[in-house]
Amino acid sequence: MTTVRVGLLGCGNVGGALVELLEGHGKAIEARTGLRLELASVAVSDKAKPRPAGLDPALVTFDPQSLVDDPSIDVIVELIGGVDPARQLVMGALANGKSVVTANKELVANFGLELHAAAAGSGAELLYEASVGGGIPLVRPLRESLAGERITRVMGIVNGTTNYMLTRMTEDGASYDEALAEAQALGYAERDPTADVDAFDAASKGAILATIAFGQAVVASDVHREGIRHITADDIARAGRLGFVVKLLVVAERDLEDRISVRAHPALVPSTHPLASVRESFNAVFIEGDAVGELMLYGRGAGGRPTASAVLGDLVDAAHGRAGGNARAPMAPPPPARLIPIGDLLSAYYFNIDVKDRPGVLAQVAGVFGEHRVSIRSMEQHGIGDEAQLYFHTHDVLETDMRTTLERLGELPAVDRVGTLLRVVGDADL
């Protein structure tokens, strides 16, 4: 039996669940792996907060640096979140040769290179399965199971809050505001929902997924980002009649020259696509590779216990490394990403415009399309009398051409309004 001493930074929702899992499953882990995971110290910031019942009060400290400096601690688990002071603490732990397990997407998405370099420098391990997709195994399958695979595309529903909101808007016809209020009442959304609804959270996770999938260093600010504030129940209902559902996706793609594109935006997904059936607050990541074809990994993307489960899996792995000497050769640091400018992206689009219903309007609109190389796959007209709504679904179009087209359409006297522009993804028939 080898004992591995664990220092825990942060004991909130995830940390508390981890303490309970160590208490409840520690014996089973010992029997299976021969490793005893001993909780050596727990650093917290809020003295008033209740702690898990099984946590010995003598282990609690308010000085996180003391764990980083304690030579008897083998592995640090960082569950503080955010960049400061997590970054300094994790860098310190890695420099001291301690392996680090973290669930901190912001830290990994913005400072992953620096953390990996520190780990490689001291021979420590850096593991962050829980930083994307909560309890869903993603980082390890991408890095290890698919080590020999040329991954071409990763599409993920990685934000449970917005997926919950879009599910309510789809299934109950709720408005954006109603869906947000419901998500807030359930504790899924913060009072300030910016990180979720403006896709900052999804963009961070997209950066992590793309870095691992393509072996190119992507940071959060490299990710093109559009949120869901402008999506209406009407957009969703109309998409539904065409056989699509609306999802907030991160999409990471690589072209034949190994240039990559990473973006987070709402998109129309065919209702027969496996991602379409990911409802409520569930997460899923759909992976396409040259040899493996299509994979999807699905589960609880957030929550204390699912996230703690992923942390514990990493912790067992890190403990194996400490116990046996770490055999896993550090990955070569990924080169900076070769990003495709967003304007150069090809995508199919769905959008609508309000027009005055008079002769010649469609010809004017079609003229703008032709001028900017926008090829229409299908069109639908609604409304009678003076006003009509035109719905368009395009073939693959250059982003820059699509944007120019919408601007030009907006300038036509016969066009009263240009509605929501949505990308269409995952449609093999295009």
Next chain:
Amino acid sequence: MTTVRVGLLGCGNVGGALVELLEGHGKAIEARTGLRLELASVAVSDKAKPRPAGLDPALVTFDPQSLVDDPSIDVIVELIGGVDPARQLVMGALANGKSVVTANKELVANFGLELHAAAAGSGAELLYEASVGGGIPLVRPLRESLAGERITRVMGIVNGTTNYMLTRMTEDGASYDEALAEAQALGYAERDPTADVDAFDAASKGAILATIAFGQAVVASDVHREGIRHITADDIARAGRLGFVVKLLVVAERDLEDRISVRAHPALVPSTHPLASVRESFNAVFIEGDAVGELMLYGRGAGGRPTASAVLGDLVDAAHGRAGGNARAPMAPPPPARLIPIGDLLSAYYFNIDVKDRPGVLAQVAGVFGEHRVSIRSMEQHGIGDEAQLYFHTHDVLETDMRTTLERLGELPAVDRVGTLLRVVGDADL
């Protein structure tokens, strides 16, 4: 750069795809991992078969034992399939200290303990991600990502052939025979489809999944097995009207006393369940754990290239181990499984009977139910005139009580026929 020499046993569908992947992705793997995977020798049995274009004919041999005995070979990849001679060759390689990667479900499901013991004895690694679910990462996530998780249930669609057949019967109303003929024409089903339709293949994969998920040694013959030969398009259509789809599942469960049950059988799955949307020849495994909640891993469960992708992931892992000294502590050998007798299982059921439509028949039928503790959740009657069909959906019932009930019902003079009995799974509302 570390060179790891690989000996390949078998160069059919999967082996050929592996040779192509090594050729095509070898440079990318080198850049990423610092490991050069060098194909040292390829043993084949059929001299006449065409080989992949990139394979140097000088590497081909007809003597598999020569690879096992070659001290310059570090890792053996076994893609022969079946028990003999694969078992002797793999045991020999492990005894010689070579790590082994295999896609052989039959071998692992029946001789896994012996193989693991041989690997532990010589410090070699034994990896078999490709033995279940083709290209889907399953073994590694279950063993590593969920190392700290108490897994309570695993339900899998792990046979692509029967899932394809059931999809045709569900979506096109095809008969069993038509669906089988179609699967055979597409090369999904063998001329003798026994291994697929009688669930031998699913049972082997269930044994492997259960062993890893529960840490108890399960062999293929421990798995209760029922096939799909008796399923009719009518059964499927009626299930559909009740909101269910019919799937061939492996179900592995553990009770609160850590007794386990592993079985392969057709089952009714609610159409809202993630497994219900797994169509065509795709595979998926749905995992439930105490902390992680629900997970599903989905993808191509067969085919040369997806399976070769999983083999290559294992091969990179094994090569890491050879290059750096294997740090991963061998798992403790699992104890023999504590199996729940099949008669003691609780399950909800769906079945139908043909009865003479005369007064008092329902009372007789209900009497048999009451006598054997079968509680009915819903009933539907069809048909007028002399004959009627009664459809029953039960609450959870002991398997042994259900079987006795059906026997007694068959003995009633008013009952003309007892129809297909199907378990209902994944229904949280029961």
